[in-house]
Amino acid sequence: MMWKIQLFKLNFDHRERDAVLETVDSGWLTMGERILGFEAAFGDYLGHGARCTAVSNGTAALHMALLALDVGQGDEVIIPALTFVADANAVRMVGARPVLADCASRSDWNVSAESIARKITPRTKAVIVVHYAGFPCDMPAIAALCRERGLKLVEDVAHAPGASIAGQMCGTFGDVGCFSFFSNKNLSIGEGGMVVACDGNLSQRLRYLRSHGMTTLTLDRHKGRAATYDVAEPGLNYRMDEIRAAIGLVQLDKLPAGNLRRKELTERYRRNLAGSPLQMPFDNLSADVVSAYHILPVLLPQACDRMGVIEMLKTAGVQSSIHYLPFSGFTAYREYFTAQDAPLAEEICSRELTMPLYPTMSDREVDLVTGALLGAVA
Template identity: 35%
Template sequence: MIPINKPILGKEEIKAVAKVIESGALTNPAPEGGSVCRAFEQELASYCNAKHAVACNSGTAALQMALMAAGVGPGDEVIVPSFTFVATASSVLLVGARPVFVDIDPDTYNMDPEQFRRAITPRTKAVVPVDLYGLPAAMDEIKEIARQSGIIVIEDACQAQGASYKGKMAGTLGDMGCFSFYPGKVMTTGEGGAVITDDDELAERLRRIRTHGQVKGYDSVMLGGNFRMTEMAAAMGRVQLKRLPGFLSARERNATLLLEMLDGSDLKLPEVPDGFRHNWYLFTAKCKTNKERESLKSSLLEAGFGVAVYYPIPLHRIPVLVEYSNHSLRISEEAAETVLSLPVNPVISYVNLEMMTNKIINHIKFKK
């Protein structure tokens, strides 16, 4: 099976992790983290052209930490898109706030700025636009709307490391930006995440929050948790970050080839607006109907191509969140019924792309 995504690890990552294990310093409970974690943070911040990177143990932790640092809590509302992974909304619940779901742009699958504007109430404290599939959201419009109402912007860039928007790196487009380094992402630390910010005060709060609100130790001055990144994960991350440009180049090459190969097919192909740069974490096409999507998905899986649906149920319809929405979000619901993600990761070959394309085109023709 050709996977939709997979971690790409080698001897250098193994050597870096083994060095940490041999040292015995596997983690560090200080707010500033261990020496390997600090080095990773400095290199990540430099890569993003940002002032601060605060590493943690998952993308979900990054989102929760950012919300906590922003002072979001009970009684507050946080506006989020419905068409995304559950962590975008569950992190809001974890800090005691209420998620407010809005619909998406049908071409980019990202938050529709006008829907964000309409959802604002006096209780709105933050907005979390998602850079879905690795394409940044329309951040200029979202930030301007947020500025007018004094709303904090937390960019969910968990899928978008290496992408950019009008020359600025994903993760740096809001007051804070959140990354995930889950094994399926464009780079990995095994499990891990980070919050990016240029704000000194927020960075200090984030470092305290990730280790129980402590300043020096056993002196918690605010609520926090154990959100620390281990030294082993940071060691892996340092190596992966060096390899990231090569990973992204391969993804862009494969996505460009697939766009050319599928041009003229009945599928709605991904669109990248002017001024945006996609990282091609996921290449997501759209079928005309759910029946067509499910048939094509089954055919490709049977042929050994690890296609997947992200996401089959919009968040306002999943059991744990359904109570927070009593209205339809038509575009999100339609996308959940019809999108299909195809592999463009660095391990797929030109021959594989040709075979997958032929399978898609022949299947669609046969089913007409």
């Protein structure tokens, strides 16, 4: 299928290509100087004392976060009902039980402190929040709730690199921030992620978890800085490689401008769809909130045939997607969740449709997409 307007396009040019070639020519591909540079640059970008550890993907970051926070058998972890399955999978993989918190409202699809508080039990050990579509959760309220109740707080920032509240970047409010650099993300390197902690001891534990618990790296031995190593604690191999770090440095430099363009495109979508039966969430951001505008979700009218709309868009050459399917419909989670656990999220999941959004998209392409969408819905 050749799409006229696809859901996402890479924001790549000769700079990413040159960075890859330079890395290959350097003769060093495993974790090395480019990883260190990417971690330092990302930490500077986030500020707030963020200590960054580059990892193989965003799910690895989530798994490491829960391990580092000692979440395990018998614990419960509250997660958003509207999110990708990776959040629930990571909780299951450490032996804990995921518990769903509902969306705040039909206009704010994130979890709120109130929706989280309703799900806290004596078994609750941690909370994972997701800044859906790049729009920040109410982190001051959620962080205060977690402090008050003695809960660990993990931010899944896969949608939101560059999003902030009152000047503080998402990913620095909780105990651990988890970023994804998957192909369709705002900062894209194919596969990869970053796990972030502001506490030095927690950051060190994350670094041990990333690479077998080893106290020195292959690079240290190559550079003659160490002759051997110790294993401080059991760890995994969740390392990133130099090629992806090199691409990441270029993409990080492009991120602010890319996010700004995403904002402009989102505002054009809003203008084009104003007064229609379609709704767009997060339409009333406060002045101190900055979104990363990761995806463009719309809420179809009730009783609208979503699959019919998708097929009509496909006929028009416009790619669309769904973010996300409900947990209650997955074979692996039917024994864990029902539609009544988070009724608002269930409704949103049944009516949501994601439209194309990427920094190189043109205004004309937005107009073509919204025209096709309004025609399909009509």
